[in-house]
Amino acid sequence: MLNIAIIGAGRIGHVHARTVAAHPQARLALVCDPFGDAAESLAAEYGARSCKEAEEVFNDPEIDAVIVGSPTPLHIPHLLAAAKAGKAVLCEKPIALDITDVEAAKDELDAITTPVMFGFNRRFDPSFAAVREAVAAGRIGELEQLTIISRDPAAPPVDYVKVSGGIFRDMTIHDFDTARFFLGDIVEVHAVGQNLDEAIKETGDFDAAVVTLRAASGAVATIVNNRHCASGYDQRLEASGRDGALFAENVRATTVRLSNAEVTDAQEPYLDFFLERYADAYRIELSAFIEAVEKGTPTPTTIADAVAALRIAEAATESARTGTVIRLG
Template identity: 40%
Template sequence: MTQTLGVALLGTGRMAHVYGPKINAHPGLKLEVIYNPRMSSAQKAVAQYGGRPLDDLDIVLADASVDAVVIATPTDTHLDYIEKVAQAGKPIYCEKPLDQTLERVDQAMAALHAHPVPFMLGFNRRFDPDNKALRDAVQNGEIGQINMLMSWSREPAPPPIEYVRVSGGYFVDATIHDIDLLCWIAGERPVEVSACGSCMFDPQIGAEGDFDLTMTTLKMPSGALLHINNSRACAYGFDQRLEAFGDKGMVQTVNHRDDNLVRWDKQRTAAREPLKHFFLERYDQSFYQALDEFHSAIIAGRAPSSSAQDGRAALAIALACARSAREGRAISPDY
């Protein structure tokens, strides 16, 4: 029988609406509480997903039915919640990133050191079945030694400018996913990064000093080169692909479609249906698998596989990429 953990979900925004259904779908998790300092927001979420609405975090953390906490609140609140939840002795699953600055990430890690609890950072793309299969192929030696590892990650359309202004910049907001994923696959972290950026889709993004089109190269200690290309817009949908190239071969992931048939006739020579629209659809299963890893680690008494240290490293690399793009030179990350 699966051991059940009672969960408190902090937040009622977009990511909370991702995790609410996944918690309910997992046989080892039970949604006990949804917290928001605005009770009306908590009540609306409870009406959708169940549990009890609470607007007092102290009451949430004192609740004996709450065995673990999922933090799905805005990034600038993560530090405060991590400090309070860790002090209460509850295991934590936190949506990425930990924060947008290394100083605040270090404060969060200090809190976790002072109050050791199981902690997992929500780098969900590690848990996508296709991405995991590619990593397994690499780790099993199918392509020999990695020479190049490449990621294409292009979004359907630019986000609202209000989001861009608080996102931390394109590298910290979006490229960080690719950084973590590729370093996880490669099993090492870069000694040097080179990045460049442009703004070709939304002039408002450029006016904020940010990019909507970037290319990034990570140079690894082994000599392998990792390439990431990101775009805030893509006419044909949410383009998500990986390629690992080694001295014995290559493995790739392909985009997901609702219809994967390849049709050949007078009008068509390939599947023409749109790609999965955005991350909520494309990576739907990965959020469930990430929570499953969190549950399994707590029950087994081991550390979850996506750690605070992983989050700090990915942020350090992303910040180095942003600096490289601004300064037009290679940068060594501040680990």
């Protein structure tokens, strides 16, 4: 039984609290948040303790592991302090918006042996993971082309966009990790940014993009992103190989289809957003974290993954702004 503390009682903190509470090998021991009664209120739901200062988490001898769900600028300070205190850490993405900060954190972490894992939840989605396993098992031969469609149901508030680090660091970062999950090292990046939303354009950010990544293997990944999608949270991928192809389709709440004089076999809108769409992924991610902690095996994602994804995001940002192709490594 792992005693877990959560730092940050916001939306993602609630997701983790529920997931931890339902996990047979984990116990939600402590919730920490400096604002109002956020920590107290969330902790009360699950019979956990609460606090306002992160220091209390790091100093609490009962705590085995910390889930860092604080605002992005605090991710590195919190994860380093927790790791130095000997706690296992599961840190939400993006680890930070500046690659130099992340590289510095990586240097510090490389000297620490406690398990530190990063929340690239797509890797734990049952459908994406099943495609990855089937590729690894040789079901479609050598992987040649990966196509990722990733569209959010609706754009976030402009105030969020302004501090988000831009679409590539904030949204595409997941797809960059997925591309690396399937293809390994990326050596070349090209991005086209689109401005379909006037309010986001005014912030200097894009709200849609198409990114092409060439992997060291010669395979190519294509990512199509959009901050809004009328049909719901559009999350698909297809992996095309020498001997076949695998597709992970959108998820709906039910299997119901409707036929009438206008439509036939119509399905319902896709699950609305990441909390619903990736509910299983959060659960499986937590299991993978707990298993690594308890068995002392490597975590399935590491800070090296966070560094690599962020480097691609920086390259994409530059490519989209300058209209050039960026080479990595």
